[in-house]
Amino acid sequence: MTSESIYRKYLMTFDHDEKWGFYVNSLGSTKIKSGDSYPSKGHPGSYNFSWEQGRILNEFQFVLITNGEGFLETKETGKKKISDGDGFMLFPGLWHRYRPKKKTGWTERWVGFSGTIAKMFLSNGFFNSNRPVIQKCKRTNILGYFDSLFHLFNNEPFGYQRLASGICLQLMAELYNIQQISDNEDSLNTMVSRAKQIMYKQINDSINPEEIASEFGISYSKFRADFKKQTGSSPLQYFLLLKIEKSKDLLLRTKKTQKEIAYSLGFESDYYFNRLFKQKAGMTPRVFRNNIKN
Known part of the structure; x- marks a missing residue:
């Protein structure tokens, strides 16, 4: 199923679906x-x-816009701009x-769901009805969850509702993670930037990543995970790469x-310096x- 297809599925649910605690409606x-x-x-x-009257649903829905832009308006938030990827x-x-918007149109995917587990999200x-928009959702894994749901409901194998609930829960978990990253992006950028400054200042010495984390008031495991998320390297590996780059300049x-x-660089x-340099630079x-x- 592609985003260009027109596809709609509205599902009947039964007692055993509702007892499962999470089920897909649409x-x-x-x-x-x-x-x-529109x-x-x-x-x-x-x-x-209709735009004039709006709507009230009896279920949760997640709507993904993969092309174009437009607007969302709710009773609690007022009018919000929606962009490609939101x-x-x-x-x-x-x-x-x-x-x-009339001049752009958009491509939308949506999934509706209900159940006691779904209500627990709220x-x-x-998830907060005061902040319904989640940015940067057009990702391979998010599109993959939708494609899996489309495939499942096209074929309707035995127990497909329960299988769909698992896929949809994975989708919700990933959306929550994206939302959390977005919420913490500014503070994350600031923290990593400060950590890099400490490393630059101490490039001729050594660092203790655990002490840096303590200065930021967070655990080392969180500091390491957040740092790697931003840079692609752990704090210590990043620091060693800085030393190697500085050594190239000195050479x-x-x-x-x-x-x-x-x-002079604290090796x-x-x-050890020779071995690390060869490992990172591909030569001695x-x-x-x-x-x-030459």
Whole structure:
């Protein structure tokens, strides 16, 4: 199933589905071209709505916009701009309306779900009706969850509702993670930037990542995870890479020996420096100096 397809599925649910605690009610994908009327026709009963009247659903829905832009308006938030890659949550019993801009249209995917577990998302504060928009959702894994749901409901194998509930729960978990990263992005950037400054200042010495984490008031495991998320390397590996880059500069700009450079940058031995340099640069310091200069 692709985002260009027009697909709608409204599902009957039974007692055993509801007892499971989480079940999918609706699923769809529609491409609205620029200038097209919206919403498109063919939605049954309470799912249909107009911009003038809006709508109140009896289920949760997550709507993902993969192309185009438009607006979402709810009773609690007022009007919000929706851009390509944004997703938004719709909550049961809460009035809302949304539509693409006429000049851009948009491509939307949505999944509706209910159940006692779904209600816990709201009651436990994982998703908040005051902040329904989740940015940067157009990711391979998010699209993959939708594709899996489309495939499942096209074929309807035995127990497909329970299988769908697992996929949808994975989708919700990933959306929560994306939301948390977005919420903490500014503070995360600041923390990593400060950590890098400490490393630059102490490049000729050593660092203690646990002490840096303590200065930020967080555990080392969280500091390491957040740092790696931003840079792709653990704090210690990043610090060692800085030392290697500084050693390259010294090898090319000065006449210091390899041993002198190693000790000036705080390496415990010339042997360790040589081994690490070769590991990171693909050649020994001596070969690097001779090859680049020549």
